Amino acid sequence: MAKPNDAKTDWDGLKVQFGQCDLTLKDFAASQGISLSTLRRHAGADHWLDYREDVRRQAAAIAAEQAPEERAKRLLQQQAELEDKLHTTLLAQLDAIGGADNPIARKTEAISFGIMMDKRNQELGRQTAGSAEDGVVEEVYARRKVLMSRYKNPEEGDGK
DSSP states (O other): OOOOOTTTSOHHHHHHHHHTSOOOHHHHHHHHTOOHHHHHHHHHHTTHHHHHHHHHHHHHHHHHHHHHHHHHHHHHHHHHHHHHHHHHHHHHHHHHHTGGGOHHHHHHHHHHHHHHHHHHHHHHHHHTTTOOOTTHHHHHHHHHHHHHHHHHSHHHHSOO
C-alpha cells in the first residue's frame, strides 16, 4: 500500500467520514488506501472513536426529540381522517332515516355526535399531552366546532 503524504491528507475530513460510518478502523483504512498503523496513530491522537460515539449520541438525541412531534402529527392526521369518515357516515344515516328534516332528530344526532367527538378529543389529548407540538388539541377542537356547525346548519357546511 502506498503511503500518503501526511501533509496532504485531510485528516479532519477523514475523521468526519469515520464518525459517520460503521466501518472498523481496519476496514476504513483499506477503503481510504491508508495503512492501518498510520490511521491508528491519527485516530488515537485525535480520539476518533470518542468522536464517533458523540456523533451517534447526538443523532439519537435528535431522533428522540423529533419522535413525539412526528407521532402527534401522525395521530392528528389519523383523527382528521376518522372524523371525516364519521361525519360522512352520520350525515348519510341522518338522510337515510328521514330525520334530516326533523329539527329534534337533527339536534339529537348532533348531541350524540358531539359526545362522541368529545370522547375522541379527550383520548387524543391524553395521547399528545407529552408532545412538544403546540396547538394540537386546539386544532382538534376547532375541527369539532366546524363539524358541529355542519349539523346545526347543513346548508352552509355541505351546500345541501
